[in-house]
Amino acid sequence: MSTDSPLIIALDYPSLDAALCMADQLDPARCRLKVGKELFTRSGPAVLEALHGRGFDVFLDLKFHDIPNTVASAVQAAAEQGVWMVNVHASGGRKMMEAAAKRLSDHQLTTHLIAVTVLTSMQAEDLADVGITASPAEHVMRLAALTQQSGLDGVVCSAQEAAQIKAQCGSAFLKVTPGIRPSFAAANDQQRIMTPADAMQAGSTHLVVGRPVTQAEDPMAALAAIEAELAGGQ
Numbered sequence: 584m585s586t587d588s589p590l591i592i593a594l595d596y597p598s599l600d601a602a603l604c605m606a607d608q609l610d611p612a613r614c615r616l617k618v619g620k621e622l623f624t625r626s627g628p629a630v631l632e633a634l635h636g637r638g639f640d641v642f643l644d645l646k647f648h649d650i651p652n653t654v655a656s657a658v659q660a661a662a663e664q665g666v667w668m669v670n671v672h673a674s675g676g677r678k679m680m681e682a683a684a685k686r687l688s689d690h691q692l693t694t695h696l697i698a699v700t701v702l703t704s705m706q707a708e709d710l711a712d713v714g715i716t717a718s719p720a721e722h723v724m725r726l727a728a729l730t731q732q733s734g735l736d737g738v739v740c741s742a743q744e745a746a747q748i749k750a751q752c753g754s755a756f757l758k759v760t761p762g763i764r765p766s767f768a769a770a771n772d773q774q775r776i777m778t779p780a781d782a783m784q785a786g787s788t789h790l791v792v793g794r795p796v797t798q799a800e801d802p803m804a805a806l807a808a809i810e811a812e813l814a815g816g817q
């Protein structure tokens with residue numbers, strides 16, 4: 584089953600049981616699910632099988648970053664397990680991204696391939712620590728252009744950069760934005776944040792939401808509040 588909803592719920596849990604307990608409260612017609620490093624390292628491909636069996640589209644968020652052949656092979660392995668979306672780090676460079684995109688097309692694999700620009704937990708001083716003197720927005724724009732030139736389908740970025748990316752790369756280029764924080768939620772370790780409604784207004788195509796739902800006292804009420812905000816009900 585697929586959905587028109589832009590919502591991707593991040594299943595950041597330490598066990599398959601805990602992740603499935605949340606998944607079983609969710610509806611594949613209302614959201615997609617994201618499996619990240621913690622859950623995949625704990626549970627392996629079994630989690631993908633379990634979520635696909637429940638009808639969910641799955642974004643496998645492992646942010647591959649390695650030499651071109653290794654990344655292309657990892658992306659192929661993810662796509663062959665039926666995931667809807669997989670990602671790499673744009674800072675792995677043009678050759679790495681081109682190799683990954685080519686591997687998918689050579690094997691007629693239709694999984695969306697996107698690249699992380701600048702993590703939403705980072706601000707200017709964090710970039711400076713790793714030798715990047717550009718602002719987060721400038722660096723995101725540079726990596727978004729490189730990602731598009733390399734033949735990928737879109738980027739992971741902050742919603743704060745979505746409008747500029749839409750203007751530079753077009754509407755069809757995916758803007759997958761974590762760091763989504765409804766007014767009722769804490770920022771946690773996120774730096775470049777935006778509310779769900781503002782993020783859609785800015786041009787995000789997909790909103791990644793984790794703790795504001797999964798750590799809420801009532802996760803289903805939190806999800807409903809986000810949906811109501813997106814529907815203009817608040």
Ligand SMILES: O=c1ccn([C@@H]2O[C@H](COP(=O)(O)O)[C@@H](O)[C@H]2O)c(=O)[nH]1
Pocket residue numbers: 593595619699701702703704739740761762763771773791792793794795
């Ligand atoms: O730049 C990035 C890239 C990925 N993420 C991931 O998204 C979720 C966000 O979870 P919250 O609990 O809503 O903060 C998480 O799985 C990250 O690994 C990101 O936050 N920023």
